[in-house]
Amino acid sequence: xxxxxxxNKQQNHPLDDLxxxxxxxxxxxxxxxxxxxxASCLTAIKECVxxxxxxxxxxxxxxxxxxxxxxxAAGYVKLDSFHTTHGxxxxxxxxxxxxxxxxxxIVFSGDGDLFAIGGxxxxxxxxxxxxxxxxxVNNLNYGMTGGQVAATTPYNAKTTTTPAGNAENPFxxxxxxxxxxxxxxxxxxxxHTRDLTVSINEALSKKGFSFIEVLSPCPVNxxxxxxxxxxxxxxLYQEKSIIKNGADPSELxxxxxxxxxxxxxxxxxxxxxxxxxxxxxxxE
Amino acid sequence: MTENTTESRVLTGEHFMTGDIACAxxxxxAGCRFFGGYPITPATEIAxxxxxxxxxxxxxFIQMEDEIAALTSVLGASWAxxxxxxxxxxxxxxxxxxxxxxxxCTETPCVIVNVQRAGPxxxxxxxxxxxxxxxxxxxxxxxxxxxxxxxxSPQEIFYxxxxxxxxxETFRLPVIIMTDxxxxxxxxxxxxxxxxxxxxxxxxxxxxxxxxxxxFEPDPNGVALMPAAGDGYKIHVTGLTHDEKGYPVMTVEAQxxxxxxxxxxxxxxxxxxxxxEELFLDDAEIVFISYGVSSRTCLEAMAMxxxxxxxxxxxxxxxxxxxxxxxxxxxAKRVKALIxxxxxxxxxxxxxxxxxxxxxxxxxxxxxxxxVIPPERVLAMAEEVL
Numbered sequence: 001x002x003x004x005x006x007x008n009k010q011q012n013h014p015l016d017d018l019x020x021x022x023x024x025x026x027x028x029x030x031x032x033x034x035x036x037x038x039a040s041c042l043t044a045i046k047e048c049v050x051x052x053x054x055x056x057x058x059x060x061x062x063x064x065x066x067x068x069x070x071x072x073a074a075g076y077v078k079l080d081s082f083h084t085t086h087g088x089x090x091x092x093x094x095x096x097x098x099x100x101x102x103x104x105x106i107v108f109s110g111d112g113d114l115f116a117i118g119g120x121x122x123x124x125x126x127x128x129x130x131x132x133x134x135x136x137v138n139n140l141n142y143g144m145t146g147g148q149v150a151a152t153t154p155y156n157a158k159t160t161t162t163p164a165g166n167a168e169n170p171f172x173x174x175x176x177x178x179x180x181x182x183x184x185x186x187x188x189x190x191x192h193t194r195d196l197t198v199s200i201n202e203a204l205s206k207k208g209f210s211f212i213e214v215l216s217p218c219p220v221n222x223x224x225x226x227x228x229x230x231x232x233x234x235x236l237y238q239e240k241s242i243i244k245n246g247a248d249p250s251e252l253x254x255x256x257x258x259x260x261x262x263x264x265x266x267x268x269x270x271x272x273x274x275x276x277x278x279x280x281x282x283x284e
Numbered sequence: 285m286t287e288n289t290t291e292s293r294v295l296t297g298e299h300f301m302t303g304d305i306a307c308a309x310x311x312x313x314a315g316c317r318f319f320g321g322y323p324i325t326p327a328t329e330i331a332x333x334x335x336x337x338x339x340x341x342x343x344x345f346i347q348m349e350d351e352i353a354a355l356t357s358v359l360g361a362s363w364a365x366x367x368x369x370x371x372x373x374x375x376x377x378x379x380x381x382x383x384x385x386x387x388x389c390t391e392t393p394c395v396i397v398n399v400q401r402a403g404p405x406x407x408x409x410x411x412x413x414x415x416x417x418x419x420x421x422x423x424x425x426x427x428x429x430x431x432x433x434x435x436x437s438p439q440e441i442f443y444x445x446x447x448x449x450x451x452x453e454t455f456r457l458p459v460i461i462m463t464d465x466x467x468x469x470x471x472x473x474x475x476x477x478x479x480x481x482x483x484x485x486x487x488x489x490x491x492x493x494x495x496x497x498x499x500f501e502p503d504p505n506g507v508a509l510m511p512a513a514g515d516g517y518k519i520h521v522t523g524l525t526h527d528e529k530g531y532p533v534m535t536v537e538a539q540x541x542x543x544x545x546x547x548x549x550x551x552x553x554x555x556x557x558x559x560x561e562e563l564f565l566d567d568a569e570i571v572f573i574s575y576g577v578s579s580r581t582c583l584e585a586m587a588m589x590x591x592x593x594x595x596x597x598x599x600x601x602x603x604x605x606x607x608x609x610x611x612x613x614x615x616a617k618r619v620k621a622l623i624x625x626x627x628x629x630x631x632x633x634x635x636x637x638x639x640x641x642x643x644x645x646x647x648x649x650x651x652x653x654x655x656v657i658p659p660e661r662v663l664a665m666a667e668e669v670l
Contacts (some may be wrong), residue, residue, distance in 0.1 A: 020520070023531060031645040059516040064360075075520060075532060082363065083522035083532075084356065085386050091320075091353035095360025095368070096513055098344045099318050103364065103514050124349040280338035283291070 018042045020078050023190050027072055031223075031230040033190030033216030034137050038073050040193050041108060041135060044200035045079075048104075054205055061104045064093040066113035068144045069218075070137040073108045087118030090125045101131070101274055104204060109140040111152040115171055119151065126209045127182035131272040133203045133210045135172060139218035147221030154254060158225040170254065173213040178249035178266050183208030185266035187252065189215040189237040192262060199264060208272050215260065293341055294479040300366040303468040304371075306438040307397055307461070308333035309476060310445030311369055315397070315484050316483065317343035318368040320357035322350055325409045326401035326465040351376035355383035359392045365512030367449055371397035373465075374416055375406060379424070381471040384458055385424035386523045388546060388661040391500065391508065393452035393487055395445065397461045399468040402627075402653030412465030413653030414576055415628035421605050427543060429550035431459045431557060431606040434575040438472045438490055444602070450485040451557065455549050456507050462604065464627070466577040466656060490517065495595075499530035500542075506549035550606055560611060561600040564590070570596025570666050571615055574625040578657055582625050585662035594666055606637050607635050616643035621669045625649045625662055645669065 028034050047054045058079070065074035067086035074081040082090045089107045097105045114122055114136050125132065141159050142148040149159040149166050152173065156165040177185045184206040188196040196214060203210035217223060217233040240256055245263040252261050294313045306666040309329050319338055319609045321331035354370045361368040372380060377398045387394060400416050402408035431451050435444040441463055452459040461620035465624065490497050490509040498509045499519050504520040510516040522531035523540045550557065564586065572582040579600045589596035599615065601608065616622060622640050624647070633648040640646045649665050651657050
């Protein structure tokens with residue numbers, strides 16, 4: 001057909017219908033991994049809706065973010081979206097979900113937001129088994145404010161507030177999620193987009209508190225200070241990552257020497273907060 | 285209470301109940317369907333009562349991990365379309381300041397109750413005070429207007445809780461009810477009318493074309509229509525400075541426009557918001573001004589003064605913020621003195637003094653907190669200044 005080679009003037013992106021195009025360009029730096037993870041998330045949402053399973057309806061998807069680079073995702077997604085205060089995406093999402101159980105609530109935020117200032121909210125939402133999905137972009141530092149140490153920064157890593165190296169140990173996010181009671185726990189890197197998309201699809205379909213950690217480069221603030229060029233970080237993700245589904249959650253510390261374990265670590269069924277609440281409190 | 289087990293939303297009838305319980309019942313009568321709480325003396329009884337009652341009328345109660353989460357969950361539930369509330373006391377109120385700011389900036393209706401105890405810090409957990417009045421006005425960072433009510437009896441707590449919900453739904457903002465340990469824990473007769481006789485207001489939700497809808501475009505009253513998450517409007521809600529569409533705009537002009545919207549809807553509707561009660565002001569030479577539990581001190585002091593031939597009157601503030609500037613200015617023009625009575629070291633007194641400046645002297649009968657002010661002190665002050 002003659003039209004095959006005709007240039008496509010529209011240049012449409014397959015995720016255009018899920019983006020607030022009037023808010024583009026985004027603020028994310030060149031080399032940042034958030035956009036890739038965000039695209040995986042939108043692809044998974046689209047797939048969920050397309051399959052029609054679980055009665056998924058695009059109008060019922062809600063994205064909630066906190067503050068930080070990843071927190072800006074809520075501002076770009078064309079869904080009902082809430083950009084809340086620092087660390088509070090999860091309690092806000094809890095209120096949304098408990099008030100309207102038809103909503104599919106996704107928390108999309110960063111490691112500083114979810115695990116330092118918001119750490120307490122994370123463990124309690126997991127403990128309660130609130131039926132939401134939390135996606136954490138882990139770039140190992142506070143990117144928005146210029147690269148300060150986070151609760152996820154590796155030991156000895158340099159940041160603007162640990163100029164001689166980080167004296168603290170980081171959280172292992174999957175272990176924390178597992179110990180707190182999450183029903184679904186996975187870890188990927190932004191390089192593993194296909195696995196990540198499948199995983200987000202599974203998490204969205206999962207009944208209960210589902211959690212995915214996604215490692216992401218921050219070349220401008222973290223990589224630069226730790227002598228990691230943007231592509232080198234991606235090479236590390238490729239060469240040092242080991243996919244080990246069902247790995248013991250206690251062995252998931254991020255160690256660039258030994259390797260980073262990726263995969264799905266927890267996928268269990270148990271009643272959600274709302275199911276248990278109804279059983280005890282609603283009189284039929 | 286046997287009423288606790290009832291499944292009816294409105295407990296029509298005559299009761300003997302505490303202010304805290306009356307608050308929970310007022311919330312249910314107003315249509316509250318979500319409560320995010322955290323235990324704290326002397327507000328815990330509100331959460332306890334509502335944890336039992338809410339699920340039986342189709343609502344949801346959750347005790348969150350702290351007061352920040354409690355109020356944040358309330359904001360989330362409000363955006364899901366439910367009338368939502370929380371209740372706390374000073375230390376929890378301090379933690380809620382962050383979410384109050386988010387609620388104001390995102391124009392989220394909800395009700396926050398502060399059953400005040402003496403501070404600062406942990407203070408006197410089981411003893412009353414009225415020392416968070418300025419915190420209620422200015423506690424969250426940035427400029428804003430807010431609505432704050434101060435009921436003075438369990439019966440009034442019941443009604444003002446309904447009013448608080450109605451105001452929050454009308455003007456789309458968090459409304460704060462400031463009670464105190466004394467009114468919160470005292471038991472008095474509370475009459476609850478039939479459900480049909482209680483006026484409730486629900487936020488206006490948009491209809492029509494979803495692609496043209498603007499989330500913060502004010503109606504003639506200065507208030508925007510509010511859809512719920514899941515309605516299909518694809519709204520974006522942010523605590524960043526935003527335009528009428530709800531999109532973040534980091535400019536001086538956008539900040540000025542947003543602030544004009546946030547403050548205008550209150551400042552331009554002051555007559556619809558402010559409630560006061562006037563007693564014996566017609567012939568008054570001296571006027572006591574008070575609110576909450578200290579109103580009771582003033583009623584007694586006024587009776588004592590009148591029996592001694594002092595023409596005392598009483599202005600009871602039910603709405604504290606926005607402050608009734610005009611009413612107090614007018615009053616100050618025709619009386620010899622104003623005496624503010626409150627269990628703090630002069631928070632509302634400062635406002636009264638500002639309004640009375642150059643017209644009448646303003647005095648304070650205050651107290652550092654922990655107990656009520658004896659009416660004798662008010663009488664003595666009246667005798668001294670006249």
